[in-house]
Amino acid sequence: MKLNQELVTTLKSQKEIRCFNYDRKKIKTATLAAPIWLHFGAGNIFRGFIATLQNQLLEDGKSDKGIIVVETYDTEIIDLAYKPYDDLNVSVTLKRDGSVNKEIIGSVIESVKSDKEGWQRLIHFFEEDSLQMVTFTITEKGYSVSSYETDFEREPEASESLMGQLTYLCYCRYKKGGKPIAVVSLDNCSQNGKKLQESVCKFAEEWIKRGKMDEAFKTYLQDPKRVSFPWSMIDKITPQPNKKVQEMLIKAGFEEMPIIKTSKNTWVAPFVNAEEIQYLVIEDSFPNGRPCLEDAGVIFTTREEVERTEKMKVCTCLNPLHTALAIFGCLLDYKTIDEAVGNPLLLQLIEKIGYEEGLPVVTSPAMVNPYHFIKEVIEIRLPNPFILDSPWRIIADTSLKMPIRFGETLKAYKRQGENKIEQLTYIPLVIAGWCRYLLGINDAGEAYEVGPDPRGAILQKALEGLYLGKNENISLKLAPILSDESLFGVNLYEVGLGTKVEHYFAELTADTNVIQKVLDKYLMQ
Missing domain, CATH: 3.40.50.720 (NAD(P)-binding Rossmann-like Domain)
Structure with a gap:
């Protein structure tokens, strides 16, 4: 028929x-x-x-x-x-x-x-x-x-x-x-x-x-x-x-x-x-x-409620988790998002980004409970094996997504003062993971084509000369990227996160087959 x-x-x-x-x-x-x-x-x-x-x-x-x-x-x-x-x-x-x-x-x-x-x-x-x-x-x-x-x-x-x-x-x-x-x-x-x-x-x-x-x-x-x-x-x-x-x-x-x-x-x-x-x-x-x-x-x-709901979803409860899974999903060569969520380390990573680092500064709308929204995302939506969504679809245009999906949370912590932003671990780890992804080499050392992104070629060129096991010039190469407020909403060095991201990046590029070891190190803290 x-x-x-x-x-x-x-x-x-x-x-x-x-x-x-x-x-x-x-x-x-x-x-x-x-x-x-x-x-x-x-x-x-x-x-x-x-x-x-x-x-x-x-x-x-x-x-x-x-x-x-x-x-x-x-x-x-x-x-x-x-x-x-x-x-x-x-x-x-x-x-x-x-x-x-x-x-x-x-x-x-x-x-x-x-x-x-x-x-x-x-x-x-x-x-x-x-x-x-x-x-x-x-x-x-x-x-x-x-x-x-x-x-x-x-x-x-x-x-x-x-x-x-x-x-x-x-x-x-x-x-x-x-x-x-x-x-x-x-x-x-x-x-x-x-x-x-x-x-x-x-x-x-x-x-x-x-x-x-x-x-x-x-x-x-x-x-x-x-x-x-x-x-x-x-x-x-x-x-x-x-x-x-x-x-x-x-x-x-x-x-x-x-x-x-x-x-x-x-x-x-x-x-x-x-x-x-x-x-x-x-x-x-x-x-x-x-x-x-x-x-x-x-x-x-009302417009105000729409904005609260949108910020809750885009800046805290879904989109940042999606991007984190896409970045590490590509690096670990997962074909689907539900496969990535099936990795206990990646599951813990998005739980910590959502519940521990996102929720404390979330803008809570009247009609949707942020905690329940994250719970639904992590336990029902992302693990759905029948959706077969791909990390490679989600990774597209990440340079446009970073200032919203993570930058808004970083700015919220900055407004709070009291050096709270410096205590963040998992969002900086994702940023380091994205820079690692831009090298175009997965955790096994195999080359891949970086997904479409309006700033992808420029960012990749800035990282030229960095290889797995060869990262002496990390600070020199990363500084123009990590200080760019248009990418992250803040200058990461000015808020005390730039050096931390450099350190994470160095660990993620130390050799092949190290990404899960690095994730395990920081998730088990």
Whole structure:
């Protein structure tokens, strides 16, 4: 059986694969006549999480509109994972107890690419009074302005960057009558709504300065009753498509379940495999209304509570633990995160980072208990053997993650004074481990390719000349890195940690097969 609209009727009588009961043709007609939700970013987190929320509302009869999804970066995703399957996908939830839920998701009504025809469709959708919100899962790099300053000299409609294109689309809405809209980042980055707002406003200011847009457009963007940029916190592990899940679906009777790598190195499939636990907390600021997503488990609250929840997760209770496992997981050549957590030393390491060094300075939100959150992460989520997430996926762009995942905690200790920051052991050990990882040699002495990172080449060059067993110039090589506040939020030498990291690095590079010995030495203190 091939995944398409015709299959839906057949599957409604089956128990193994859950399928929606709503009239998708009717939903599509209503959506295209008066769209309420556009989403940019057609990847796994959207299909495996965001789309499932609206699917639940449609199934429960609490909405009669679907989502229009847009892909601007890797448009092959639309050609390979959407169009051949009538924009349907199979959501596969993998639970730690071994049970699996398979569900066909039909909430995506149309998929759009950023070609000429697609952009005309987007302008049309943005000009519709009914449009309530535009959401994004485009990764933190997608909000960059500095890389696209040449766009300022172009005509807005010819912008090559997504942020420039978004600004132009908002301008089209403004020119059409200026109806309200919420522009919502759902990306896993700190203060995501602020980043999105700053990028859009920067483009608007530059184009207004050059006489390419009306001065009043800036006022429109800065009025939260007309254009809001809610902050959010999102959390759900959705790794790349897994071959074991593919085999499971083929065994269940599905045909044509290919796992394909696009020319931009994105892995896509007609299915998404993901963990069972998920969180989405959003600032409740929607000037043109919104779907009742709280009925699907989304938490709507104040900006302050979103920020507390986001900081709790990103700076203390999940992301730092993930990064620590990724760093040492790569060095010890683990293929999956659950294998890494199975190492008692790495399990102890993340426990100590979370409970002992993170919790004392955590910003505690009202709706989520940080201790229970860490416990759930360590005991249920990360050890899940069915997720098969890779350290190599998580290690990407670590230079962008360090100042948030560890830097915020370091700054919190610095504010406390009393030399408490100097007493830290495990966060400095992870920083030393990351520098060790950048050498491109695992614990067994085998070379590997360092994962993608915007500063990776520069950092690797700074460490040239350091080898396992040859580390006489450690201080000279590490000093420019460890003193860089843009990497760690603080100058590690000024807060009393630089020399400690150098010492750990020296031990981690003393020879092959020493990493577990070093971890054991400090974890057993």
